[in-house]
Amino acid sequence: MILFEFKLISLLFLIIASTNGFEEYKGYKIYEIIPSSVTQSNILYKISLKNEEIDMLTLTKLPNVPARALVPPKHQQKFENDLISNGITFRLINSNVSNSIFYNNFHNFFKRATRQHILEDYYRYNEINSFLKDLAERFPERVSVKKVGDSYEGRAINAITITNGKNSLTSKNVIFIDAGIHAREWIAPSTALYIIYQLVEKFDENKHLLENYDWIVIPLVNVDGYEYTHKSQRFWRKTRKPSSAICYGTDGNRNFDFHWGEQGASSLPCQETFKGEKAFSEPETQIVRDILLSLTGRGKMYLTLHSYGNLLLYPWGYTSALPENWKDLDEVCKAGSNAIKLSTGTNYRVGSSTNVLYAAAGGSDDYALGVAKIPIAVTMELPSGGSGFDPKPSQIRKMVTEAWIGIKAMAEKVIEKY
Numbered sequence: 068m069i070l071f072e073f074k075l076i077s078l079l080f081l082i083i084a085s086t087n088g089f090e091e092y093k094g095y096k097i098y099e100i101i102p103s104s105v106t107q108s109n110i111l112y113k114i115s116l117k118n119e120e121i122d123m124l125t126l127t128k129l130p131n132v133p134a135r136a137l138v139p140p141k142h143q144q145k146f147e148n149d150l151i152s153n154g155i156t157f158r159l160i161n162s163n164v165s166n167s168i169f170y171n172n173f174h175n176f177f178k179r180a181t182r183q184h185i186l187e188d189y190y191r192y193n194e195i196n197s198f199l200k201d202l203a204e205r206f207p208e209r210v211s212v213k214k215v216g217d218s219y220e221g222r223a224i225n226a227i228t229i230t231n232g233k234n235s236l237t238s239k240n241v242i243f244i245d246a247g248i249h250a251r252e253w254i255a256p257s258t259a260l261y262i263i264y265q266l267v268e269k270f271d272e273n274k275h276l277l278e279n280y281d282w283i284v285i286p287l288v289n290v291d292g293y294e295y296t297h298k299s300q301r302f303w304r305k306t307r308k309p310s311s312a313i314c315y316g317t318d319g320n321r322n323f324d325f326h327w328g329e330q331g332a333s334s335l336p337c338q339e340t341f342k343g344e345k346a347f348s349e350p351e352t353q354i355v356r357d358i359l360l361s362l363t364g365r366g367k368m369y370l371t372l373h374s375y376g377n378l379l380l381y382p383w384g385y386t387s388a389l390p391e392n393w394k395d396l397d398e399v400c401k402a403g404s405n406a407i408k409l410s411t412g413t414n415y416r417v418g419s420s421t422n423v424l425y426a427a428a429g430g431s432d433d434y435a436l437g438v439a440k441i442p443i444a445v446t447m448e449l450p451s452g453g454s455g456f457d458p459k460p461s462q463i464r465k466m467v468t469e470a471w472i473g474i475k476a477m478a479e480k481v482i483e484k485y
């Protein structure tokens with residue numbers, strides 16, 4: 068009996084360990100680095116550019132804002148030496164990434180059976196689709212769900228349109244939201260699902276947001292990458308189309324055709340920020356493009372959800388120059404950050420992408436403003452959890468309800484202005 072139980076536990080251990088990149092990250096470490104000046108940030112940025120295997124999980128230009136790097140074993144010594152020789156402070160925040168992935172898998176494995184709500188767990192691709200389908204069935208006058216295309220691996224990508232059921236789908240203005248273009252940023256699709264939940268299930272509380280506006284949401288853009296982070300590599304960021312003979316994936320948020328490839332986007336197919344072999348090389352970015360272009364004139368706000376960093380960013384991402392309407396963009400983002408600050412005390416920084424982060428051409432927000440002429444285009448970097456991209460399921464509720472406060476305030480400002 069004891070032997071049987073032992074075998075069962077061993078089998079369970081193997082099943083859990085074999086999922087989600089337990090092996091992939093053996094010996095990997097996550098460093099937190101605190102550049103004390105813009106010069107030190109620049110040095111760190113250059114160190115990361117020189118070595119394509121160093122994955123900067125987050126890095127801003129702002130002094131004293133902690134950056135994080137995921138570093139494979141063979142580069143750790145050199146990385147530490149480079150930091151020390153430049154006088155840059157760092158500490159290890161995760162000395163065994165594969166172990167923490169194992170514990171997360173362990174937690175998820177037992178949690179699956181009891182999952183109840185979008186606020187309690189990360190939904191898989193199929194669960195997200197069921198969530199949308201259920202709403203469309205229960206609220207047919209106000210909700211429609213449409214497949215807007217297929218991913219590279221052939222998964223349907225769905226968009227939900229939410230209205231108040233009156234004079235919709237023709238003349239009203241539109242707020243368009245997407246999430247999950249970067250696969251590992253799991254809190255982003257969770258936030259999108261919560262926005263949908265608020266607009267549909269809590270219609271009475273939010274009907275002013277749907278009076279003169281329809282909302283379109285794609286809660287998961289990079290469906291292939293997202294499933295891959297659940298099944299194989301937790302920190303996968305890109306799409307899943309082969310990018311060369313040996314590497315996979317393009318950075319969806321460097322693949323849009325507006326100053327494509329100019330700055331902060333890599334031409335190397337194995338890099339995390341690979342821009343693609345051409346603009347819109349990925350079916351997933353083509354889908355977002357087509358919706359953005361269909362909304363020229365009606366589209367007043369485009370919000371793209373990412374993690375992490377507690378930031379509300381607006382164009383341009385390709386240059387440090389500001390767009391003509393930057394004051395409007397700034398005003399809307401500040402409405403969001405102020406509402407969050409007032410409600411929970413959490414700080415969200417506001418600014419143009421290039422001035423807060425590093426230049427990154429080919430982003431969807433730049434395309435929305437520059438080509439589709441949607442006046443308010445915002446990238447929201449949600450909070451971090453765990454080593455950055457893996458907030459515990461118990462943290463989802465706080466993060467997404469807080470984000471909704473900011474998103475609602477931004478939408479109200481947009482509705483007031485346009």
Ligand SMILES: [Zn+2]
Nearest residue numbers: 249252373374
């Ligand atoms: Zn992202």
